[in-house]
Amino acid sequence: MTDAPFRVQPALDDDNRFFWTSGRDGVLRFAHCAGCGYWLHPPIPRCPACGGRDVTPQAVSGRGQVWSYTVNHHSWDGGTEPYAIVLVELAEQEGLRLTSNLVGCAPVDVHIGMAVQVAFEERDGIWYPLFEPAEKD
Amino acid sequence: MDAIISGIGQSAVGRRLGRSGLDLTLDAALEAIADAGLTPADIDGLATYPGAFPMPPGFSGPGSPDVQDALRLRLNWHRGGIEGAAQLSAVVDAVAAVTTGLARHVLVYRTVTESSAQGSGGRDGIGLSGGGGAPKMGGALQWSIPFRAYSAANWLAMNCHRHMHEFGTTPEQLAQIALNGRRNAARNPKAVYRDAMTLEDYFASRMITTPFRLFDCDAPVDGSTALIVSAPGHASGVDHAVARVEAVGTALRGRPSWDQFDDMTTMAARDAGAALWERTELTPADVDIAELYDGFSFLTMVWLEALGFCGKGESGPFVEGGQRIAIDGELPVNTHGGQLSAGRLHGFGFIHEAVLQLRGEAGDRQVTRRGGGAPEVAAVANGGGPVAGALLLVAESA
Numbered sequence: 001m002t003d004a005p006f007r008v009q010p011a012l013d014d015d016n017r018f019f020w021t022s023g024r025d026g027v028l029r030f031a032h033c034a035g036c037g038y039w040l041h042p043p044i045p046r047c048p049a050c051g052g053r054d055v056t057p058q059a060v061s062g063r064g065q066v067w068s069y070t071v072n073h074h075s076w077d078g079g080t081e082p083y084a085i086v087l088v089e090l091a092e093q094e095g096l097r098l099t100s101n102l103v104g105c106a107p108v109d110v111h112i113g114m115a116v117q118v119a120f121e122e123r124d125g126i127w128y129p130l131f132e133p134a135e136k137d
Numbered sequence: 138m139d140a141i142i143s144g145i146g147q148s149a150v151g152r153r154l155g156r157s158g159l160d161l162t163l164d165a166a167l168e169a170i171a172d173a174g175l176t177p178a179d180i181d182g183l184a185t186y187p188g189a190f191p192m193p194p195g196f197s198g199p200g201s202p203d204v205q206d207a208l209r210l211r212l213n214w215h216r217g218g219i220e221g222a223a224q225l226s227a228v229v230d231a232v233a234a235v236t237t238g239l240a241r242h243v244l245v246y247r248t249v250t251e252s253s254a255q256g257s258g259g260r261d262g263i264g265l266s267g268g269g270g271a272p273k274m275g276g277a278l279q280w281s282i283p284f285r286a287y288s289a290a291n292w293l294a295m296n297c298h299r300h301m302h303e304f305g306t307t308p309e310q311l312a313q314i315a316l317n318g319r320r321n322a323a324r325n326p327k328a329v330y331r332d333a334m335t336l337e338d339y340f341a342s343r344m345i346t347t348p349f350r351l352f353d354c355d356a357p358v359d360g361s362t363a364l365i366v367s368a369p370g371h372a373s374g375v376d377h378a379v380a381r382v383e384a385v386g387t388a389l390r391g392r393p394s395w396d397q398f399d400d401m402t403t404m405a406a407r408d409a410g411a412a413l414w415e416r417t418e419l420t421p422a423d424v425d426i427a428e429l430y431d432g433f434s435f436l437t438m439v440w441l442e443a444l445g446f447c448g449k450g451e452s453g454p455f456v457e458g459g460q461r462i463a464i465d466g467e468l469p470v471n472t473h474g475g476q477l478s479a480g481r482l483h484g485f486g487f488i489h490e491a492v493l494q495l496r497g498e499a500g501d502r503q504v505t506r507r508g509g510g511a512p513e514v515a516a517v518a519n520g521g522g523p524v525a526g527a528l529l530l531v532a533e534s535a
Contacts, residue, residue: 008265008282011275041397042280068302068401070294071347076262076287085286085346087295087396097396099281099292112302128283 004079009126015043018057023120023127030096032058039093062118063134064090067097071107084110088131104132138416140235141533142380143242143367144173145492150327150360150480152252158198158361162248163207165363173365174375175242180365181213182240186227186247186484188217193263195255196483198248198361214240222387222409223430223520224484225528229385231366243366247485251357262287280396290354290433292395293521294346297435299401301348304450306438308348312339313456314434314470315352315477321464322474324502329356329480353434358480362489378496378534380515386413386527393523402450403443405525406436406518410443413516413527421445424529425512426494426504427468428487431475436521441470444516444527469504469512484519488528491515495532 010020022029031043035052039060047055067089073082084102089095102110103119115134120127146168148161170177189200201217204210214234222229224247231243263278265287274282286292300306316339322328334352342351372379386409391398398404414420421444429440438452446468447455456462462470473479473490480486493499497511506512517528 004285007285009273010279010283011273013275016279042277042394068295068299070291070298070349072285072291073344074288074290074346077265077285079285083285085284085291085295087401095397095399099284099286099295099396101284112298126283130284 004077006077007123007126007128009124015045019043020126022057023122023129026120027059028062028118028129029057029059030090030092031055039096041096060090060092064088064116064131066102066110066112066114066116068112069102069110071110082107086110086116086131088116098129101130102132103130138232138236138382138385139369140232140366140382141369141372142364142382142492142530143371143375144169144171144175144365145489146170146172146363147327147489148361150329150358150482152329152358153256154359155253156359158248158250159203159207161250161359161361162199162204162246162363165248165361166204166208166244166246169363169365170244173242173367173371175365177208177210180208180210180242180244182231182234182243183210183212183215184227184231184234184243184245185217186224187219195249195251195253195357198246198250204246210244214243222385222526223524225385225517225519225526228364228366228488228528229387229526232382232385235366235368241368242371244363245366246361246363247483248361249357249481249483250359251481252359255357277394288346289522290349291346293433293435294349296401296404296522297348300435300438300450303402304453306453309336310453310456311348311353311434311438312336313459313462314431314437315339317459317462318431318471318475318477318479321472321502322478324464324500325473325479328474328478329358330474330478349433349435352477355432355476355481356478358482360480360482362482362485364488364492372533377498378532380492380495380530381533382528383419383531384413384417384529386410386525388412389523389525395522398523403439405520405523406439406443409518409520409525409527410440410445413529414445417529419514419529424468424514424516425506426472426491427470427516428472428491429470429516429518430484430487430520431471431477432481432521434477437470437475439521440518444518464502464504472499472502472504487517487519491517491530495530
C-alpha cells in the first residue's frame with residue numbers, strides 16, 4: 001500500500017518479465033544458476049560467476065534485512081510523503097539486494113538491520129515487490 | 138600521461154541566465170583558447186561530457202558537432218559521451234589523445250542550463266519530466282524509479298545512512314561540507330550562494346530525503362566550463378603557469394550498480410582513488426588542495442576517504458568542526474564553494490578551480506601553501522555512486 005498516484009512501470013523484456021510478474025502467486029523469484037547456485041541480479045541469461053547457461057527463475061524466501069534506507073520528504077510525483085525507500089539484502093545471498101519501499105509500518109520506524117518480508121503491490125499487471133516488517137518465526 | 142592543461146575558461150555562471158547552452162559554451166571555449174595562447178585554428182581535438190541528449194532538461198550542453206561547427210574547428214580527434222570515469226572521462230580521454238599524439242590541443246568542455254530548464258518548478262525526479270504518462274523504465278533505472286526513488290538524492294541518502302550506521306558519522310559532521318562550501322563561496326564572486334550560513338541555518342533547511350537536507354544538495358545553475366589539454370611542449374607557449382596531469386583515476390572494480398556494489402559506503406570512488414595513487418609516485422600527503430565533487434555533501438566525505446586523506450570511515454571526524462578543510466586549514470577543500478554554493482557546473486567547476494589555485498590566480502580565495510606560494514599539487518574528483526573519476530594536477534611554471 002502506498003499513496004502514490006502511480007508507479008513508473010518497468011519496461012518488460014525477455015530477461016526481466018518473470019521478475020516483475022513473479023508476485024502473481026505471491027512468490028518472489030530471482031534468476032538462479034543451476035550449475036553453481038549463484039543468484040543473479042539483475043537477471044541476465046548467463047551466470048557471471050561460473051559462465052553456466054542453465055539460469056532459470058527460482059523462488060526465494062522473500063525475507064531479508066534493511067541494508068539501508070532513506071525517508072523521502074520531497075514531492076517528486078504528487079503522492080504523499082514521507083515514505084520510506086529501503087535497500088533490502090535478501091536472506092539467500094550476501095550482496096543480493098533490491099531497492100524497494102517499506103510498507104506496513106510508519107516511515108520513521110525504519111532502521112538498518114530491520115527484518116523484512118516481501119509484500120507485493122499489483123498495478124496494471126506489474127507485481128512490485130515491496131517489503132513489510134517480518135512476522136516472527 | 139603526458140599532457141598539460143594549458144588554458145581554462147568559464148562563461149557567466151548563474152540562476153536562469155536565459156542564454157543557450159551553445160552561447161555559454163562559446164564564451165567558455167574562446168576564453169580557454171585565448172588563455173592557452175591559441176586561436177581556434179590551433180585546436181585539433183574536441184571532447185565533452187555527456188554529449189548531446191535531451192533528458193533531463195538542461196543536463197546536457199551542446200554536443201561536440203555543434204561546437205565544432207560553431208568554431209569551424211578542423212579536428213584530428215573528437216569524442217562526446219557519458220559512460221566512463223564520470224564527468225572527468227572527457228578530460229581523461231583528451232589527456233590520452235594528446236599523450237598518444239592523436240591531437241595536440243584538445244578543447245574540453247561541460248555545459249549545463251539546468252537552472253533555466255527547470256524554471257521556477259524545481260528539480261524533477263528522473264523519469265517524471267514532461268508530465269503526462271510516465272515512460273516505462275528499462276535498463277538500470279527500472280530497479281529504482283518504480284519504487285519512487287526518483288533522484289540520486291534518494292540513492293545516495295541510502296549510502297550516507299549506511300556510512301552513518303557503520304562508522305558513526307553524524308549530521309553535524311555532514312553539515313561541515315555545506316558550511317565549508319558557503320564560507321568559501323563568500324570569497325568567490327561567481328558563486329551563486331554567498332550569504333553566510335550557520336549550523337542552525339543548515340539544520341533549519343527542509344528535509345529532502347533523510348539524512349539529506351536542502352543544503353546537502355547542489356544548486357542547479359547555467360554555465361559552461363572549458364579547458365585546453367595540450368602536449369607538454371606547449372607550456373612555454375603561454376604566459377602563465379600550467380597544470381600538468383600527473384595521474385588519472387579511472388578504475389571501476391566493483392559492480393557498476395547503485396544497489397549491487399559491494400561496499401555502499403565507498404562505491405566507485407574507492408576504485409578511482411586507488412587507481413590514481415597506483416599511477417604516481419606522489420602520495421596523499423603531497424596534496425595541497427582538494428576539489429572534491431559535492432553533488433551531495435556526503436560525496437565529498439566519500440572522496441576524502443577514497444583518496445586517502447583520511448582512513449576509511451574516518452571522514453566524519455576529519456571534517457569535524459570544519460577547520461581542517463577550510464581555506465587556511467591543513468587540506469583546503471572545495472575552495473570556490475563547491476557545487477553546493479558556487480553552483481552545479483557538474484564536475485568541471487572543480488577542475489577550473491584547481492587550475493586557478495595552482496596558477497595563483499584565485500583572488501580572495503587563493504590558498505597559500507605552507508612555506509609560502511601557491512599550491513603545487515591539487516586533487517580533483519568527480520562523481521558518486523557507481524561512477525567516479527579523479528585527477529592529480531601539478532603546477533608547472535611557465
